[in-house]
Amino acid sequence: MPRGKPVILSNGSEWSTRQAAEDYFRDLRDRYPLETVIDEPQDHDDLCALLERYDAAIYDGPSKIGCGVSHFVTRQNEVHGGKSVGFWVIRSDGTETDFSFPTAVAGRSKDRDAGFVVACRESVYEIISLAKKNHFAAFGNQSGHVRCEVTGEFVSAFDAKLDYAPTSFGDIVWEFRKVEGWEAAMPPGIVSPSADAQLSTIFTDIDVLARFRVFHAFRCQMRIVAKSLKPTQLLATRSNPVRQPVRLP
Numbered sequence: 294m295p296r297g298k299p300v301i302l303s304n305g306s307e308w309s310t311r312q313a314a315e316d317y318f319r320d321l322r323d324r325y326p327l328e329t330v331i332d333e334p335q336d337h338d339d340l341c342a343l344l345e346r347y348d349a350a351i352y353d354g355p356s357k358i359g360c361g362v363s364h365f366v367t368r369q370n371e372v373h374g375g376k377s378v379g380f381w382v383i384r385s386d387g388t389e390t391d392f393s394f395p396t397a398v399a400g401r402s403k404d405r406d407a408g409f410v411v412a413c414r415e416s417v418y419e420i421i422s423l424a425k426k427n428h429f430a431a432f433g434n435q436s437g438h439v440r441c442e443v444t445g446e447f448v449s450a451f452d453a454k455l456d457y458a459p460t461s462f463g464d465i466v467w468e469f470r471k472v473e474g475w476e477a478a479m480p481p482g483i484v485s486p487s488a489d490a491q492l493s494t495i496f497t498d499i500d501v502l503a504r505f506r507v508f509h510a511f512r513c514q515m516r517i518v519a520k521s522l523k524p525t526q527l528l529a530t531r532s533n534p535v536r537q538p539v540r541l542p
Contacts (some may be wrong), residue, residue: 298427300398302342309353311398311486318394322380331365340365343476344382357392361385368410412484415495416502417509420541425455428517428539439537442516443530455539456518458531469508473501486500 300314301307308314321339325331331340341362348356361384368381383389406516429450432439438447442456457465470476483498497504516535518527 296353300400300444302339303345304342306339306342306450309509314398315395318398322378322394325367327369328366331367334542337365340380342396345395346400347392350397350400352384357382357390359384359386359388359390363387383408406479409470409479409485410463410466411494412496412502413469413509414462414503415433416505418499420510421515421539424515424539424541425450425517426539427542432537439517441519441522442533442535442537443518443522443526446519448517448519452520453517454520455515456527458527458533458535460512460514460515461531462513465509465512468512469505472508473504501512510541513541 298311299307299309300311308317321336323330331337344357344362348358363383363385366381366383367378368391370377370379379391380394381389381391414446427440428439434447436447436449438449439445439453441448441453442458469480483496483501485495485497496505514535516539517537
């Protein structure tokens with residue numbers, strides 16, 4: 294759905310653009326402390342209608358509404374050390390699950406191709422995290438800092454991230470798809486469908502997971518960069534020589 298089109302929910306709530314609807318639900322989320330029941334009638338009603346919109350659009354997983362809605366809360370989600378606050382629905386039978394309000398507002402499902410990229414990232418997360426840790430241990434100065442490959446300034450592990458260069462992670466994934474013969478479309482059964490409380494897509498085909506890890510180790514080249522750098526700065530320097538490449542364990 295283009296951002297310029299209105300978002301209209303089944304309860305009559307309406308916003309002129311997708312961005313306006315996202316802003317509304319983001320503000321709604323931020324008004325409530327974590328794990329507090331969202332008890333304002335209009336807020337509850339809008340979230341129920343938003344969840345109906347989600348279920349109508351997301352066809353590759355179980356219904357989020359399920360047996361019926363008891364209430365909503367905001368909850369802190371943690372995935373690989375990253376934290377974000379999101380909505381959770383608690384159903385009438387006590388089961389619960391998260392849902393993405395931007396996805397619900399957009400009214401469309403993430404396609405299988407996007408899910409495959411996420412699964413690929415999940416499959417190598419622990420490996421590259423260990424590589425970063427080992428790199429700082431090996432090359433850190435007395436303060437434990439290493440040089441950013443773009444700015445040349447020393448950065449801490451907290452203020453640094455790994456960046457794929459010169460070949461991006463997305464290009465590595467696409468090369469793998471070509472090797473597997475999946476250029477036209479991803480076959481079913483490779484990655485996990487949507488499920489309750491599932492915060493990320495993962496591989497369900499263990500053989501594919503293993504093959505991607507081997508392919509990734511063969512193709513990837515990474516560098517340390519400051520988290521504060523903008524994507525345009527990273528892209529502009531992607532072909533620059535890397536002084537201290539990050540090695541996989």
